[in-house]
Amino acid sequence: MVKAAAPGVDWREDRRRSAREAIVAAAWALVEQDGLAGLSLRDLAQRAGITTPTVYAYFDSKNAIYDAMFGQAAEQFLAHMSAVEVTGNARSDLVAELSQFAEFCISNVARYQLLFQRTIPGFAPSADSYGHAVAALDRVQVRLAALGFTDPRLLDLWTAMGTGLVDQQISNDPGGDRWLRLIEDAVDMFLAHFPPEPPPKRKRAKR
Amino acid sequence: MVKAAAPGVDWREDRRRSAREAIVAAAWALVEQDGLAGLSLRDLAQRAGITTPTVYAYFDSKNAIYDAMFGQAAEQFLAHMSAVEVTGNARSDLVAELSQFAEFCISNVARYQLLFQRTIPGFAPSADSYGHAVAALDRVQVRLAALGFTDPRLLDLWTAMGTGLVDQQISNDPGGDRWLRLIEDAVDMFLAHFPPEPPPKRKRAKR
DNA sequence: GTCTATAGCTGGATAGAC
DNA sequence: GTCTATCCAGCTATAGAC
Numbered sequence: 001m002v003k004a005a006a007p008g009v010d011w012r013e014d015r016r017r018s019a020r021e022a023i024v025a026a027a028w029a030l031v032e033q034d035g036l037a038g039l040s041l042r043d044l045a046q047r048a049g050i051t052t053p054t055v056y057a058y059f060d061s062k063n064a065i066y067d068a069m070f071g072q073a074a075e076q077f078l079a080h081m082s083a084v085e086v087t088g089n090a091r092s093d094l095v096a097e098l099s100q101f102a103e104f105c106i107s108n109v110a111r112y113q114l115l116f117q118r119t120i121p122g123f124a125p126s127a128d129s130y131g132h133a134v135a136a137l138d139r140v141q142v143r144l145a146a147l148g149f150t151d152p153r154l155l156d157l158w159t160a161m162g163t164g165l166v167d168q169q170i171s172n173d174p175g176g177d178r179w180l181r182l183i184e185d186a187v188d189m190f191l192a193h194f195p196p197e198p199p200p201k202r203k204r205a206k207r
Numbered sequence: 208m209v210k211a212a213a214p215g216v217d218w219r220e221d222r223r224r225s226a227r228e229a230i231v232a233a234a235w236a237l238v239e240q241d242g243l244a245g246l247s248l249r250d251l252a253q254r255a256g257i258t259t260p261t262v263y264a265y266f267d268s269k270n271a272i273y274d275a276m277f278g279q280a281a282e283q284f285l286a287h288m289s290a291v292e293v294t295g296n297a298r299s300d301l302v303a304e305l306s307q308f309a310e311f312c313i314s315n316v317a318r319y320q321l322l323f324q325r326t327i328p329g330f331a332p333s334a335d336s337y338g339h340a341v342a343a344l345d346r347v348q349v350r351l352a353a354l355g356f357t358d359p360r361l362l363d364l365w366t367a368m369g370t371g372l373v374d375q376q377i378s379n380d381p382g383g384d385r386w387l388r389l390i391e392d393a394v395d396m397f398l399a400h401f402p403p404e405p406p407p408k409r410k411r412a413k414r
Numbered sequence: 415g416t417c418t419a420t421a422g423c424t425g426g427a428t429a430g431a432c
Numbered sequence: 433g434t435c436t437a438t439c440c441a442g443c444t445a446t447a448g449a450c
Binding site (some may be wrong): 004035037038116117118119122153156159160161162163164165167168171177178179181182185186188189190193194 | 241242245323324325326328356360363364365367369370371372374375378385386388389392393395396397398399400401
C-alpha cells in the first residue's frame, strides 16, 4: 500500500520476486519427494500451476533454479544455526551446535545434498549464492572461536565429526537416531582431547 | 588348457563371464570420468566396443550393471581392507585402518558413492551383492573388536569419524590432503577418550 | 507474461535379420 | 550373440500467437 516508489523496488519487482519464490517453493516440494536430481521442469511447472515456458520467464535454465535453491538453503542454514542459544558453557554449546546442525540436515535431505554434497552433475553455485554459504560457515568458525577453539585443524576435525554423524545417520539409519544419539559422546570425546583455551577474554564492553 | 569339464563351468561360461567383466570394466572407466549417475548405456556400449543391444545380452537392465559394479566394489573393499597389517598396537593399527579406508574411498570417488552413499535413484543392491558389502563391514567390526573396542556405540562413532573425514576431503578439498592429515589426530582423540579394553585375553584356545 | 505447440535431443529398452 | 533399425518416453529449451 504505502510501498510507494522506492526506486527500483516497485510492485513490479515484488510481483516478479514472489512469482520466482513460488516456483522455488514448488521445486523444494518436488525434490523432497523425488530426490534432488529427479527434478524436472515439467513436474515443476505443473506443481507451480504454470506451464514449462513460463518457468523460463523467471529462470534462464534449470541450473538457475538450483542456484536459487542453493542460495535459499544457505540463508536458511545461517538462520537455523543462528537460532541456537549461547550459554558460554563449552559442552552444552557444542552439543547444541551439533544437534542444531544435524536437525537442519536431516529435516531436509535434498537440501543437505544440494548445500553440502556435490551431487548435481553440471551445477555449481553462482558466486552470489555461494557467498551466503561461506557466510554461514564463517559463523560456525566464529562461534567455535568464541568457545576457545581457534586452531584451524580443530575446526576441520569438528566439521568432519559433524558431517560424519549426519552422513551415517542419513545413509544407514534414515528416520532413526542411531548416530544422532552419539552427539553427546562425540562432543565429550572432542572436549576431552582438545580442552578449549582459557576464557576468550570477554573484554568487549568497552567500544 | 586342462580346464576340462568342470561341471557347469566350461569355457562357455568363462567366455560369458569375461565378456560381462569387460562391460563392467568399461562402466567403471565411464563413471570415474562422468560421474556415477552419468552412466549411459550408449556410451557404455561404445566404450566396450559393442552395441547397445549386445549389452542386454549380458545384463537385464542398467540397474543390473550397477549391481554388478556394487558387488565388485564390495569385493575390492574387502580385499583392500584386508591388506592392512595388524601389529596389535592400537594406535598404529587404527591409523592404518583409517588411512586404508580413506585411500580406498578417495582413489575412486564414484565407487565410494556407489558403495556407501545411496545416490542412484532407482537402484538398490541385490541380496547377493549386498552380502559382500555386509561381509566387508563385519570385518571392520571384528578388527576393532580385536583391538578391544566392542561397544557398538563406539563402532558407530568410529565409522562416523571415518566417513566424516573422507566426506569432507572429497567434497571440500578434492585432490588435496586437508582432512587426510587429521587422521592421526582423530585416532588420538578417539583413543584418549575411549581407551581400549585391556588385552582382549588372547585365551581362546579352549572351547 | 502466459499460453500452445514443437523442436531437438538423449535416455533405456526391444524387434528381427543374420 | 551380434548387429541395424527403431520405438517410445522423458528431458530442456524455444518459436510464436495472444
